Amino acid sequence: MFIEMDLQSEVPLYAQLVDQLIEGIASGALHPGDPLPSVRSLAADLGINLHTVNKAYTLLKQEGFLQVHRKQGVVVNAEGMPGVTEAFERKLDAQLKTLAAEAAVRGLSAEAFAEKCAGAYRSAITGGGESL
Amino acid sequence: MFIEMDLQSEVPLYAQLVDQLIEGIASGALHPGDPLPSVRSLAADLGINLHTVNKAYTLLKQEGFLQVHRKQGVVVNAEGMPGVTEAFERKLDAQLKTLAAEAAVRGLSAEAFAEKCAGAYRSAITGGGESL
Amino acid sequence: MFIEMDLQSEVPLYAQLVDQLIEGIASGALHPGDPLPSVRSLAADLGINLHTVNKAYTLLKQEGFLQVHRKQGVVVNAEGMPGVTEAFERKLDAQLKTLAAEAAVRGLSAEAFAEKCAGAYRSAITGGGESL
Amino acid sequence: MFIEMDLQSEVPLYAQLVDQLIEGIASGALHPGDPLPSVRSLAADLGINLHTVNKAYTLLKQEGFLQVHRKQGVVVNAEGMPGVTEAFERKLDAQLKTLAAEAAVRGLSAEAFAEKCAGAYRSAITGGGESL
DNA sequence: GTGGTCTAGACCACG
DNA sequence: GTGGTCTAGACCACT
Numbered sequence: 001m002f003i004e005m006d007l008q009s010e011v012p013l014y015a016q017l018v019d020q021l022i023e024g025i026a027s028g029a030l031h032p033g034d035p036l037p038s039v040r041s042l043a044a045d046l047g048i049n050l051h052t053v054n055k056a057y058t059l060l061k062q063e064g065f066l067q068v069h070r071k072q073g074v075v076v077n078a079e080g081m082p083g084v085t086e087a088f089e090r091k092l093d094a095q096l097k098t099l100a101a102e103a104a105v106r107g108l109s110a111e112a113f114a115e116k117c118a119g120a121y122r123s124a125i126t127g128g129g130e131s132l
Numbered sequence: 133m134f135i136e137m138d139l140q141s142e143v144p145l146y147a148q149l150v151d152q153l154i155e156g157i158a159s160g161a162l163h164p165g166d167p168l169p170s171v172r173s174l175a176a177d178l179g180i181n182l183h184t185v186n187k188a189y190t191l192l193k194q195e196g197f198l199q200v201h202r203k204q205g206v207v208v209n210a211e212g213m214p215g216v217t218e219a220f221e222r223k224l225d226a227q228l229k230t231l232a233a234e235a236a237v238r239g240l241s242a243e244a245f246a247e248k249c250a251g252a253y254r255s256a257i258t259g260g261g262e263s264l
Numbered sequence: 265m266f267i268e269m270d271l272q273s274e275v276p277l278y279a280q281l282v283d284q285l286i287e288g289i290a291s292g293a294l295h296p297g298d299p300l301p302s303v304r305s306l307a308a309d310l311g312i313n314l315h316t317v318n319k320a321y322t323l324l325k326q327e328g329f330l331q332v333h334r335k336q337g338v339v340v341n342a343e344g345m346p347g348v349t350e351a352f353e354r355k356l357d358a359q360l361k362t363l364a365a366e367a368a369v370r371g372l373s374a375e376a377f378a379e380k381c382a383g384a385y386r387s388a389i390t391g392g393g394e395s396l
Numbered sequence: 397m398f399i400e401m402d403l404q405s406e407v408p409l410y411a412q413l414v415d416q417l418i419e420g421i422a423s424g425a426l427h428p429g430d431p432l433p434s435v436r437s438l439a440a441d442l443g444i445n446l447h448t449v450n451k452a453y454t455l456l457k458q459e460g461f462l463q464v465h466r467k468q469g470v471v472v473n474a475e476g477m478p479g480v481t482e483a484f485e486r487k488l489d490a491q492l493k494t495l496a497a498e499a500a501v502r503g504l505s506a507e508a509f510a511e512k513c514a515g516a517y518r519s520a521i522t523g524g525g526e527s528l
Numbered sequence: 529g530t531g532g533t534c535t536a537g538a539c540c541a542c543g
Numbered sequence: 544g545t546g547g548t549c550t551a552g553a554c555c556a557c558t
Contacts, residue, residue, distance in 0.1 A: 012533060019230045026233035038545060049535045054546080062458060065237070070271045070543070073545060084238045092231055096252035098151045099224055101158035103253070105197070106216045110253050117249035120228035121235070121242050139466045144557060181558050276542060283494045290497040313543050329501070348502050356495055360516035362415045363488055365422035367517070369461070370480045374517050381513035384492035385499070385506050408548060434530065445550045450531080466558070469530060 002029060002127075005046050013048055017056035022065065025076060027127030033078040036066065134161060134259075137178050145180055149188035154197065157208060159259030165210040168198065266293060269310050277312055281320035286329065289340060291391030297342040300330065398425060398523075401442050409444055413452035418461065421472060423523025429474040432462065 003020050005013055024030040036042070039057060043050040057074055060066040064082035069075045103113050122128075135152045137145055156162040168189075169177065175185045189206055192198040196214035201207045235245050254260075267284045269277055288294040300321075301309065307317045321338055324330040328346035333339045367377050386392075399416045401409055420426040432438070435453060439446040453470055456462040460478035465471045499509050518524075 014533080019233070022237055023229070023233040026236045040545080051536085052534065055533090057546090067272045068274075068546070070273075070277060070545095081237050081239065084235075084240055088234065088238060092235060092248060093252065095227065095231060096249055097155070097256055099227060100249070100253040101151070101155040101256035102220065103216075103224060104158040104257050105154055105213050106220060107213065108216055110250070110257075113253050114246060114250055116224060117228055117232070118242070118246055120225065121232040121245050124229055124233035125236050125242075140463045142464070145466060146557080184558065187557090278542080283497070286501055287493070287497040290500045316543060319542095345501050345503065348499075348504055352498065352502060356499060356512060357516065359491065359495060360513055361419070361520055363491060364513070364517040365415070365419040365520035366484065367480075367488065368422045368521050369418055369477050370484060371477065372480055374514070374521075377517050378510060378514055380488060381492055381496070382506070382510055384489065385496040385509050388493055388497035389500050389506075410548080436530080447551085448549065451548090453531090464531070466530095 003042075003046065005048060013052050014055040014059070017046075017053065018059055021056065021060060023124060023127070025065065025081070026124045028125070029127055030076050032076050032080060034076045035069075035072045036074045036076070038073055135174075135178065137180060145184045146187040146191070149178075149185065150191055153188070153192060155256060155259070157197065157213070158256045160257075161259060162208050164208050164212060166208045167201070167204040168206045168208070170205055267306075267310065269312060277316045278319040278323070281310075281317065282323055285320070285324060287388060287391070289329065289345070290388045292389075293391060294340050296340050296344060298340045299333070299336040300338045300340070302337055399438075399442065401444060409448050410451040410455070413442075413449065414455055417452065417456060419520060419523070421461065421477070422520045424521075425523055426472050428472050428476060430472045431465075431468045432470045432472070434469055 002024065003017065005016055007013075009016065011019075021030070021036075030036075036057070037045065039050045039053045043053045046053070057066060061068065061074075065077055066074055067077050100113060103116075104110075108116075134156065135149065137148055139145075141148065143151075153162070153168075162168075168174070171182055171185045171189060175182045178185070189198060193200065193206075197209060198206050199209045199211075201210075232245060235248075236242075240248075266288065267281065269280055271277075273280065275283075285294070285300075294300075300306070303314055303317045303321060307314045310317070321330060325332065325338075329341060330338055331341045331343075333342075364377060367380075368374075372380075398420065399413065401412055403409075405412065407415075417426070417432075426432075432453070433441065435446045435449045439449045442449070453462060457464065457470075461473055462470055463473050496509060499512075500506075504512075
């Protein structure tokens with residue numbers, strides 16, 4: 001399994017799991033229709049509580065990334081991913097602005113910042129950690 | 133003052149304050165050496181608790197954005213801003229990767245994402261909300 | 265057969281089956297005395313478990329919508345449908361109130377809600393999906 | 397408090413709470429901006445676990461009915477209620493169709509059904525139990 | 529004291 | 544065995 005939890009991180013475990021599952025879909029490691037591990041087995045694998053996994057799955061279901069299939073359990077939404085919602089756009093803009101401001105203050109040029117962003121996108125869709 | 137608190141946001145008040153002060157520096161609204169309002173007066177202006185303002189100032193001092201001046205109180209660090217630290221780079225990479233992954237999954241192209249990023253940087257250094 | 269199961273729905277399969285059989289009777293696709301497929305064949309047709317079909321049939325028999333005929337197996341109750349029981353009235357009132365409250369809060373007018381309801385009734389007795 | 401839990405009901409406790417809070421808003425017992433009891437106190441009042449209350453609040457926050465205000469705790473969304481979303485329309489249509497079909501089969505006329513619906517709406521916006 | 533998070537253990541409906 | 548629900552008790556960040 002390509003998922004790793006950082007117990008020291010200030011990011012909640014369920015949020016880490018949400019992020020990594022989305023990265024898994026972005027990188028092509030998970031395709032629409034693919035089944036995910038059951039909450040119990042994934043919790044056991046990761047060494048965390050099943051409710052924590054459940055919370056991550058529930059959030060992703062509500063956002064439309066996952067579905068509960070009555071026979072196959074939890075699967076990646078087979079009808080495709082949710083589009084760019086207004087809420088996501090707001091979140092993206094707000095976080096990018098905050099990051100960009102700190103980057104600018106610290107002396108990172110517009111070009112360097114743009115390259116960081118491009119690298120992050122490339123890294124996300126290839127699943128690699130390189131070019132970061 | 134150009135600072136506004138969003139009491140409904142999920143971002144803690146002290147973090148909002150930190151972000152907005154950094155954005156103020158990035159946009160040129162605040163220059164190195166500029167004095168900041170006292171903890172008391174800013175807290176009163178924003179209608180928030182003393183402790184909250186204090187926590188934001190303390191964090192910014194630790195990071196090197198602010199310093200304590202004998203007579204002027206808290207000022208923007210006159211000796212310049214901290215550079216790109218390893219910790220900042222890690223934070224930037226991690227957050228960008230997470231954002232890029234969700235953007236990609238939602239169907240935002242690499243070009244559209246890059247344009248968002250460039251717009252955020254532009255917006256940060258001009259202080260405008262435009263082109264976001 | 266006009267029945268379709270939605271494996272992604274949050275409604276249990278047996279409940280979906282119950283609902284669709286009642287809708288079949290309402291629309292006139294099934295008449296009193298009409299034979300239903302055997303548990304085995306229907307389960308095979310729908311690709312679901314025997315137990316699931318059995319549970320739906322059992323519930324409908326208990327409510328009086330179906331009966332067991334010596335030679336034809338399970339048939340739509342030839343002696344007519346059950347009337348408006350107290351239990352049904354309670355269920356109807358409770359669910360309508362909940363739906364109406366959310367509709368009202370979301371800004372749906374009394375007239376628009378009434379039209380929705382009338383459309384649903386029309387749709388139910390004609391078997392169409394129109395005007396919904 | 398006007399909220400009552402039915403421990404015998406097949407409807408989950410958190411869902412009962414969600415429904416009753418929406419009914420409270422519909423009836424005018426709760427206005428936009430009004431503060432709600434803390435999860436702890438409401439749980440104590442209702443004799444249920446605070447996580448159950450928390451789940452209801454969280455759902456209502458995600459739907460846009462409630463907000464977390466950093467000073468006042470949980471409040472009814474002061475910027476107004478969410479509108480008629482596609483998801484709500486689907487839910488409404490599906491549930492109304494199922495109810496209408498059973499009502500029709502049981503011999504309830506279109507007029508009687510319409511009157512039930514109108515009564516439910518009236519009851520929801522007045523907060524009364526009458527005319528149901 | 530507030531909401532948010534995590535863990536733990538249990539029961540149930542479903543298939 | 545699956546997800547869903549409920550309870551219980553604990554810690555933490557925030558204000």
